[in-house]
Amino acid sequence: MPTPEKIILAMSQHLGAPCTPTVKVGDTVEVGQVVGDSDKPVSAPVHSGISGKVAAITELLLPGGRKTQAVVIESDGEGRVHESVKPPVIDNHEDFLRAVRASGLVGLGGAGFPTHIKLNPRDVDAIDTVIVNAAECEPYITADYRECMENSWDIVSGVQSVMEFLDASRVIIAVERNKPAAIAELSKIARGVSSPGREVRVKSLPARYPQGAEKVLIQACTGRRVPPGKLPSDVGCVVMNVTSVAFLSRYFKTGMPLIDKRLTVDGSAIAYPKNVRVTVGTPIHDVIAFCGGAKREIRKLLMGGPMMGLALMDDTLPVLKQNNAILAFAEEDARTFPASVCIRCGRCVEACPMHLVPPSIAAAYKNADVESLEKLGVMTCMECGCCSFSCPAHRYIVQTMRMGKDLVRNAPKKEN
Amino acid sequence: MASMDKPLIITSSPHLHCGMNTRGVMADVLIAMLPATVASVLLFGWRALAVELVCVASCMASEILSRLVMKREQTVGDLSCIVTGMLLAFNLPATMPFWQAALGGVVAIVVAKQMFGGLGQNFVNPALAGRIVLMASFPESMNNWVVPLSGTGADAVTAATPLADGAASYSLGEMFFGIRGGCLGETCAMALILGGVYLVLRLVISPAVPLIYIGTVFVLSWLMGENPLYQILSGGLMLGAIFMATDYTTSPINKAGKVVFAVGCGLLTVLIRQFGSLPEGVSFAIVIMNILVPLIERATRPVPFGRKRRAKD
Numbered sequence: 001m002p003t004p005e006k007i008i009l010a011m012s013q014h015l016g017a018p019c020t021p022t023v024k025v026g027d028t029v030e031v032g033q034v035v036g037d038s039d040k041p042v043s044a045p046v047h048s049g050i051s052g053k054v055a056a057i058t059e060l061l062l063p064g065g066r067k068t069q070a071v072v073i074e075s076d077g078e079g080r081v082h083e084s085v086k087p088p089v090i091d092n093h094e095d096f097l098r099a100v101r102a103s104g105l106v107g108l109g110g111a112g113f114p115t116h117i118k119l120n121p122r123d124v125d126a127i128d129t130v131i132v133n134a135a136e137c138e139p140y141i142t143a144d145y146r147e148c149m150e151n152s153w154d155i156v157s158g159v160q161s162v163m164e165f166l167d168a169s170r171v172i173i174a175v176e177r178n179k180p181a182a183i184a185e186l187s188k189i190a191r192g193v194s195s196p197g198r199e200v201r202v203k204s205l206p207a208r209y210p211q212g213a214e215k216v217l218i219q220a221c222t223g224r225r226v227p228p229g230k231l232p233s234d235v236g237c238v239v240m241n242v243t244s245v246a247f248l249s250r251y252f253k254t255g256m257p258l259i260d261k262r263l264t265v266d267g268s269a270i271a272y273p274k275n276v277r278v279t280v281g282t283p284i285h286d287v288i289a290f291c292g293g294a295k296r297e298i299r300k301l302l303m304g305g306p307m308m309g310l311a312l313m314d315d316t317l318p319v320l321k322q323n324n325a326i327l328a329f330a331e332e333d334a335r336t337f338p339a340s341v342c343i344r345c346g347r348c349v350e351a352c353p354m355h356l357v358p359p360s361i362a363a364a365y366k367n368a369d370v371e372s373l374e375k376l377g378v379m380t381c382m383e384c385g386c387c388s389f390s391c392p393a394h395r396y397i398v399q400t401m402r403m404g405k406d407l408v409r410n411a412p413k414k415e416n
Numbered sequence: 417m418a419s420m421d422k423p424l425i426i427t428s429s430p431h432l433h434c435g436m437n438t439r440g441v442m443a444d445v446l447i448a449m450l451p452a453t454v455a456s457v458l459l460f461g462w463r464a465l466a467v468e469l470v471c472v473a474s475c476m477a478s479e480i481l482s483r484l485v486m487k488r489e490q491t492v493g494d495l496s497c498i499v500t501g502m503l504l505a506f507n508l509p510a511t512m513p514f515w516q517a518a519l520g521g522v523v524a525i526v527v528a529k530q531m532f533g534g535l536g537q538n539f540v541n542p543a544l545a546g547r548i549v550l551m552a553s554f555p556e557s558m559n560n561w562v563v564p565l566s567g568t569g570a571d572a573v574t575a576a577t578p579l580a581d582g583a584a585s586y587s588l589g590e591m592f593f594g595i596r597g598g599c600l601g602e603t604c605a606m607a608l609i610l611g612g613v614y615l616v617l618r619l620v621i622s623p624a625v626p627l628i629y630i631g632t633v634f635v636l637s638w639l640m641g642e643n644p645l646y647q648i649l650s651g652g653l654m655l656g657a658i659f660m661a662t663d664y665t666t667s668p669i670n671k672a673g674k675v676v677f678a679v680g681c682g683l684l685t686v687l688i689r690q691f692g693s694l695p696e697g698v699s700f701a702i703v704i705m706n707i708l709v710p711l712i713e714r715a716t717r718p719v720p721f722g723r724k725r726r727a728k729d
């Protein structure tokens with residue numbers, strides 16, 4: 001997709017502390033220049049993807065209700081690259097982490113967790129496995145698949161650097177079974193780079209939502225189960241999105257930080273659904289216009305996939321780093337149904353990848369019974385939406401789960 | 417083009433749904449009962465259909481009236497009361513006086529279902545509750561079996577059911593096609609199995625419950641020296657295993673619980689048939705297991721992902 005005329009860079013494009021703008025209105029910025037940063041550890045800098053002038057620093061309401069500052073940059077159309085863009089020099093683990101942070105990389109699979117934090121677990125020696133997540137996180141989205149097909153060499157060289165710096169003995173690239181072309185491509189390369197003590201292999205997994213969810217993926221690949229409230233590193237694993245890995249390898253070569261992103265643009269209201277490479281900060285209506293615009297009236301606009309994505313209030317919001325899809329639906333796909341009583345059919349129980357019993361949790365929530373909520377594992381819920389998807393009574397199960405979690409979080413801690 | 421004509425619809429995720437709804441599920445159950453309905457008319461004549469209509473009408477009326485009295489929203493639309501009506505009728509003989517059949521419907525819906533809060537809240541199967549009350553109140557009408565294919569109305573010949581008879585007076589083939597005395601919907605195993613296969617294919621029920629239930633009866637009665645094929649084809653076993661032990665509300669919600677439930681139903685059925693004073697154990701077995709569901713569910717609750725199963729819950 002061509003360079004946009006204007007980009008809006010939210011200062012909070014990751015989990016953790018928001019950045020503060022490092023530029024002023026009227027400043028000239030160039031491609032790859034840092035425009036926002038933070039001194040807090042859990043954060044990642046934001047870079048401009050175009051050259052031009054800072055037109056404004058405004059406030060933006062992100063989906064999910066968070067407010068953040070945003071730097072608005074108007075393009076001068078020249079695409080000058082900033083002087084800071086050069087391959088990083090990496091000699092040791094610290095350099096590696098610093099470089100990863102400087103690249104602005106966050107988990108590209110959707111959650112947006114800063115990658116340098118992920119690659120710096122408490123006990124780096126305990127990590128023996130790196131899982132590269134090429135299992136698409138949600139239905140509709142095919143952006144990671146394109147990455148596998150187009151940039152498989154980047155993936156592999158990224159895998160090698162990560163494996164080296166974490167001193168992991170094996171890398172598992174997890175791909176869903178319905179993408180034989182990607183499996184073949186990656187397997188070929190993986191065989192070439194494997195060496196004794198450094199094993200790289202491709203694992204094909206059933207194409208089933210939510211295969212891409214971290215905990216589900218770790219279990220499918222290694223048989224290890226991450227206990228509730230623990231991190232993948234506690235079972236010796238680091239999970240990275242395939243696009244993140246490929247990006248890292250490019251960054252080490254060129255020094256160009258994270259300024260663009262591949263998006264799947266789809267949904268019943270989009271004229272020409274496709275995967276597009278978009279500059280971070282491009283307003284969503286520009287992206288939709290590039291895909292032929294809306295062929296039907298858009299009634300629901302999602303940032304992210306259909307199962308966990310957030311519904312947007314308007315299409316002026318910009319693309320964020322961690323976005324991987326924009327879905328626009330017409331009337332019939334945006335309808336909602338009234339919830340009726342639970343018929344105890346058990347579909348939600350069957351569907352839940354976390355082995356929860358949603359109706360019991362709903363009952364505990366209704367009684368504000370924090371103890372039972374915890375015992376029933378409400379905190380284990382990853383809000384994947386499988387339960388609500390399969391409920392014939394259209395019950396708002398995920399919402400109840402969220403409220404149940406809030407209840408547990410806000411409950412006064414028991415002293416014992 | 418930043419502005420939209422109408423505000424966008426904002427809902428919480430997920431934004432997709434499988435498309436199944438409660439009414440659809442119930443409609444599937446009704447469709448699955450069609451073969452047995454047809455069989456009941458072929459075997460027992462038009463009065464069978466009349467009893468079915470009376471039961472359904474009574475259940476629908478009870479549902480509407482009790483919701484009215486309780487000032488709660490109407491729920492006939494979910495079709496669950498029609499399912500109950502049909503199941504009740506399936507559990508009655510063709511000679512059942514209409515007013516008694518209607519009374520069974522009232523008991524099923526008002527007492528067993530709505531007094532506990534309606535769909536999803538009742539703990540015993542409403543149709544079975546209706547049947548048991550009728551059995552206790554009108555034992556003669558409930559044991560007045562029509563010999564199949566013998567005509568309708570007053571000239572119908574009545575006889576005992578094979579189980580009450582004790583002797584195997586029907587061949588296995590006759591039993592499979594339902595040519596034996598018995599309740600309306602329970603005799604024709606073929607029609608019931610057809611319906612069961614439909615329910616499994618439509619993902620309405622899992623095949624585990626009926627198979628385990630029937631399997632348990634088969635094995636146990638074989639061990640006890642009975643003819644196992646004869647045992648699984650007689651009484652209300654097919655009907656109970658396929659349509660009543662699989663009732664969502666009154667069976668465990670989790671998989672392991674369903675298995676325990678089905679084994680328990682099978683066990684109780686055989687024990688009641690062998691040692692009880694009643695010829696037919698299915699209704700009581702299922703109702704007793706219905707009552708145990710909360711216990712079974714607690715004991716078999718799945719462990720949340722990543723957590724260790726603890727000795728004590």
Ligand code: SF4
Nearest residue numbers: 352381382384385387
């Ligand atoms: S959203 Fe539903 S299906 Fe997903 S983990 Fe939570 S309870 Fe289970």
Ligand code: SF4
Nearest residue numbers: 342343345346348391
């Ligand atoms: S899927 Fe819906 S109706 Fe079925 S048990 Fe779960 S909450 Fe109840």
